[in-house]
Structures are given as C-alpha cells and as structure tokens.
Amino acid sequence: MQTWSEIVVDVQQNWWLYASMPFVAAIIGYGTKIVAINMMFKPIEFLGIKPYLGWQGIVPRKAAIMAGIACDTMTTKLLRPEDIFNKLDPDRIAKEIEKPLLAAIxxxxREVAAHYSPGLWEIAPESVKNKIIHRIQDEAPSIVSNIMNDIKSNLGTVFDLKDMVVTSLLRDKQLLNRIFLEAGSGEFRFIRNSGAFFGFGIGIVQAVTWALTHSPWVMPIFGLFTGWFTDWLALKMVFNPKNPTKYLGGLIQWQGLFLKRRHEVSTEYGRLIAKEVVTPHNIIDSILRGPLSDRLFSMVQKHVQLVVDEQSGIAKPFVVFAVGSGRYQEMKLLVAQEIIQRLPETLKNIEQYAEDAMDLERTLASKMTELSLEEFENLLHPAFQQDEWILITVGATLGFLVGELQVFVMEHLAHHAPTAAAVIHSVS
Structure with missing residues (x-):
C-alpha cells in the first residue's frame, strides 16, 4: 500500500495511465456487449468442427424452441384463425380472381376434353365446346364463394396457424433473427451503450485501486468484473423491474426498458409479423401445401365435380357416350386436380385485397396492449434466457484478457519509459 505522498507523485508522473483506465474499461464494457449480441444471432449456421469446436448463434441454433415460444404467444394470445378469415368476403375474393380463374377453366x-376424346372433341361444333366452357365459367364465382364459405365453416380442418408460423420461422432463420433484433432494437442499443457507461464507472474504481495497491491482478480482475457485471446488469435492466420503481430516495426511477417501450415494440412487432410471417401468401401456401391440405383438395374436388355434372347439361350424355362413364369420372377428377394445381398462381391476385382486409398489423399491435407484463416480456426474453450464462462468461473472459493485455503493455513501457519504470518496479 502506497502512502498519500507516493500516490500523488505516481499519479503526476503517470497521469496518462490513470486517465486511460476508465476509457479502457468503457471499451471493454462496450466491446463485450457487441460480442455478446453477435453471439446471440451469428453465425446462422454452425461454424467450426461439430459438435463442440465452433459456434452457431443462440437464436438460430435453438430456432425450433424460439419459434415455438414466439408462436405459442402469438397463436394463443394475439391471433386466432377466425380473426384472419372472418374479415374476408368470399364474393369479393371470387371477383378478385375472376379473370385468371375463367381463363384457367x-x-x-379444352385440355381435359382433348385428352379423353381427342377425335370427338376436335370434330365437335365450336358452339358445343363453348357452351360447355361457358356454363362452367358461369359457375366459377359461385365455386369460389362456396369453397371459401366451406373453409370458414371448417377452418380447423384445413388451416393450422401454429404450423404455418413455426414452418415460416424455421425455414428462414434470418427472419427469426430479424424479429428479435428489430422488435428489441432499443434494448440492444441500450445494452451496447450501457456497457460503455458502466465500464467507465468501474474504470474509475480500477484507477483508485491501482493507485493504492499497484497489484498486477488489478487489471485482469477489474477487466473480468467489467465484462461480467456490465453484461449481467444490462440484461437485468432490460426486463426488470416490471413496474416503474424509484431508487436512491426517489432520485432515479426505472422500469425494465422492454416493458417501458411497450407501445413502440407492439407497433414494430405487429408490422414484422404482418409483413413477414402471417402474410396472405404464407396463409395461402399453408392451406394449399400444409399438413391439412388434403382436406382442402377434397373440398375443392367436391365442388368442382358437382359443377361439372350440373353444367354439362345437354352435353353430358354426349360426353359420357364418347368417353365412357368410368372415364367421365376420371375426367371430373382431372378437372378438379388441374384447377387445384393452378390455384397458387391464381390466388396471387387476392393477396393485396386480403392484406388490406385482414389488417393484421393493427390487430396485432392492438392485441399486444392487452397482454400481461409477463406475457409481453416473453416476446423477447427467451432470446436472452437461452444460454445467457455463456454470453456473460464470454464477456468476463474477454474482460480478463484485455486486463492482462494492459499489464503486458505496462511491462513493455517499463523498458522504454522511465516514468513507467517506477510503477512497474513497485509491482515487482
């Protein structure tokens, strides 16, 4: 322990060393936060030698868990399939896809008739061909309306919202990252900046401790503490306390930043989910290709085959005679299959209408204000909770190494700068 006079002389001779300590600690605090945040999200795929020698971002590595947690909150608290489909008007949808549907029919x-009875279809009068085509086309809008009403009445059998959300997020891990990063942009900015402020304060204590002891352990231990403590404290301050709380006799009031920014987060989260996840395109794709798609196809086939029978009219005996009743049944099935095959392309025409009608961005933002504080916290907190100890440990390790580097630099300067020699001499 140095005397007061020795401390004064030491500080005067090595003022640059003492002045640098808070700034170095601030750099440690800031730098370890950047590393921790990057480790949460990058790289998207495992980099290194599996299974242990390497790293993959925590969020993409645990994408299934992250997507499941996000989906549970979304599908149980924020959205129901009925909220999506009840806003769609079947007649309006039929009108939106009328032109491409008529052309497809x-x-x-023509393709089906030519396939099953090429010679007879070719020699048939054009008026007969057009009559068959037009009668089916006339019923096309009602087919679409009936199918839409059928879907709305049997929504649980043809559309799985949870499967659609999880599938979308697992398919695109970059999107999963963006949801956490953009919804929590204010929190991640706070974590980075707080590392510098907290580190600077710790650096001042480090300088005082160094002046008193000149122990070579001061640098690495304070570096370790800075990396660990600033990580831990920043993560705590993002989510705690849940309600505004006063500290230091009311001089400071703090509420977990994520909860304090509830309105901003709700708006951003609603925008991201509506624009990137629960989109008309993804909904249509899920219905047509999802786990319940077979039931939808059966529904479409039923309506299409019924219309083929009803609208064949006077031409039906001619068609049945030409191709045989068995082949006629096959032909009806093929018509339905062809229509189903063209549905994805045809239904693109309703995406803009569906987006406007469903208005999911506003719906989600509004529903999020109804969540409890605990439910709201679960939108982002899982990204931090998963392997949080790894991030804090990395921060502490990096801080320790930087502290060791400081000692190395000081020893190096001791051989080149007389002013530093006195400092290092007292260390040894």
Missing part, C-alpha cells in the same frame, strides 16, 4: 376444359 377454359384452358383446363
């Missing part, structure tokens, strides 16, 4: 009818 004409092509399909």
């Amino acid at each position: 004409e092509d399909i009818t």
Whole structure:
C-alpha cells in the first residue's frame, strides 16, 4: 500500500495511465456487449468442427424452441384463425380472381376434353365446346364463394396457424433473427451503450485501486468484473423491474426498458409479423401445401365435380357416350386436380385485397396492449434466457484478457519509459 505522498507523485508522473483506465474499461464494457449480441444471432449456421469446436448463434441454433415460444404467444394470445378469415368476403375474393380463374377453366376444359376424346372433341361444333366452357365459367364465382364459405365453416380442418408460423420461422432463420433484433432494437442499443457507461464507472474504481495497491491482478480482475457485471446488469435492466420503481430516495426511477417501450415494440412487432410471417401468401401456401391440405383438395374436388355434372347439361350424355362413364369420372377428377394445381398462381391476385382486409398489423399491435407484463416480456426474453450464462462468461473472459493485455503493455513501457519504470518496479 502506497502512502498519500507516493500516490500523488505516481499519479503526476503517470497521469496518462490513470486517465486511460476508465476509457479502457468503457471499451471493454462496450466491446463485450457487441460480442455478446453477435453471439446471440451469428453465425446462422454452425461454424467450426461439430459438435463442440465452433459456434452457431443462440437464436438460430435453438430456432425450433424460439419459434415455438414466439408462436405459442402469438397463436394463443394475439391471433386466432377466425380473426384472419372472418374479415374476408368470399364474393369479393371470387371477383378478385375472376379473370385468371375463367381463363384457367377454359384452358383446363379444352385440355381435359382433348385428352379423353381427342377425335370427338376436335370434330365437335365450336358452339358445343363453348357452351360447355361457358356454363362452367358461369359457375366459377359461385365455386369460389362456396369453397371459401366451406373453409370458414371448417377452418380447423384445413388451416393450422401454429404450423404455418413455426414452418415460416424455421425455414428462414434470418427472419427469426430479424424479429428479435428489430422488435428489441432499443434494448440492444441500450445494452451496447450501457456497457460503455458502466465500464467507465468501474474504470474509475480500477484507477483508485491501482493507485493504492499497484497489484498486477488489478487489471485482469477489474477487466473480468467489467465484462461480467456490465453484461449481467444490462440484461437485468432490460426486463426488470416490471413496474416503474424509484431508487436512491426517489432520485432515479426505472422500469425494465422492454416493458417501458411497450407501445413502440407492439407497433414494430405487429408490422414484422404482418409483413413477414402471417402474410396472405404464407396463409395461402399453408392451406394449399400444409399438413391439412388434403382436406382442402377434397373440398375443392367436391365442388368442382358437382359443377361439372350440373353444367354439362345437354352435353353430358354426349360426353359420357364418347368417353365412357368410368372415364367421365376420371375426367371430373382431372378437372378438379388441374384447377387445384393452378390455384397458387391464381390466388396471387387476392393477396393485396386480403392484406388490406385482414389488417393484421393493427390487430396485432392492438392485441399486444392487452397482454400481461409477463406475457409481453416473453416476446423477447427467451432470446436472452437461452444460454445467457455463456454470453456473460464470454464477456468476463474477454474482460480478463484485455486486463492482462494492459499489464503486458505496462511491462513493455517499463523498458522504454522511465516514468513507467517506477510503477512497474513497485509491482515487482
């Protein structure tokens, strides 16, 4: 322990060393936060030698868990399939896809008829061909309306919202990252900046401790503490306390930043989910290709085959005679299959209408204000909770190494700068 006079002389001779300590500690605090945040999200795929020698971002590595947690909150608290489909008007949808659907029906009818009875179809009068085509086309809007009403009445059998959300997030891990990063942008900015402020304060204590002891352990231990403590404290301050709380006799009031920014987060989260996850395109794709798609196809086939029978009219005996009743049944099935095959392309025409009608961005933002504080916290907190100890440990380790580097630099300067020699001499 140095005397007061020795401390004064030491500080005067090595003022640059003492002045640098808070700034170095601030750099440690800031730098370890950047490393920790990057480790949460990068790299997207495992980099290194599996299974242990390497790293993959925590969020993409645990994408299934993250997607499941996000989905549970979304599908149980924020959205129900009924909220999506009840806003869609079947007649309006039929109108939106009328032109491409009519063109598809004409092509399909001609292809199928030519396939099953090429000679007879070719010599049939054009008026008969057009009559068959037009009668089916006339019923096309009602087919669409009936199918839409059928879907709305049997929504649970043709559309799985949870499967659609999880599938979308697992398919695109970059999107999963963006949801956490953009919804929590204010929190991640706070974590980075707080590392510098907290580190600077710790650096001042480090300088005082060094002046008193000149122990070579001061640098690495304070570096370790800075990396660990600033990580730990920043993560705590993001989510705690849940309600505004006063400290230091009311001089400071603090509420977990994520909860304090509830309105901003709700708006951003609603925008991201509506624009990137629960989109008309993804909904249509899920219905047509999801786990319940077979039931939808059966529904479409039922309506299409019924209309083929009803609208064949006077031409039906001619068609049955030409191709045989068994082949006629096959033909009806093929018509339905061809229409189903063209549905994805045809239904693109309703995406803008569906987006406007569902208005999911506003719906989600509004529903999020109804969540309890605990439920709201679960939108982002899982990204931090998963392997949180690894991030804090890395921060502490990096801080320790930087502290060791400080000692190395000081020893190096001791051989080149007389002013530093006195400092290092007292250490040894």
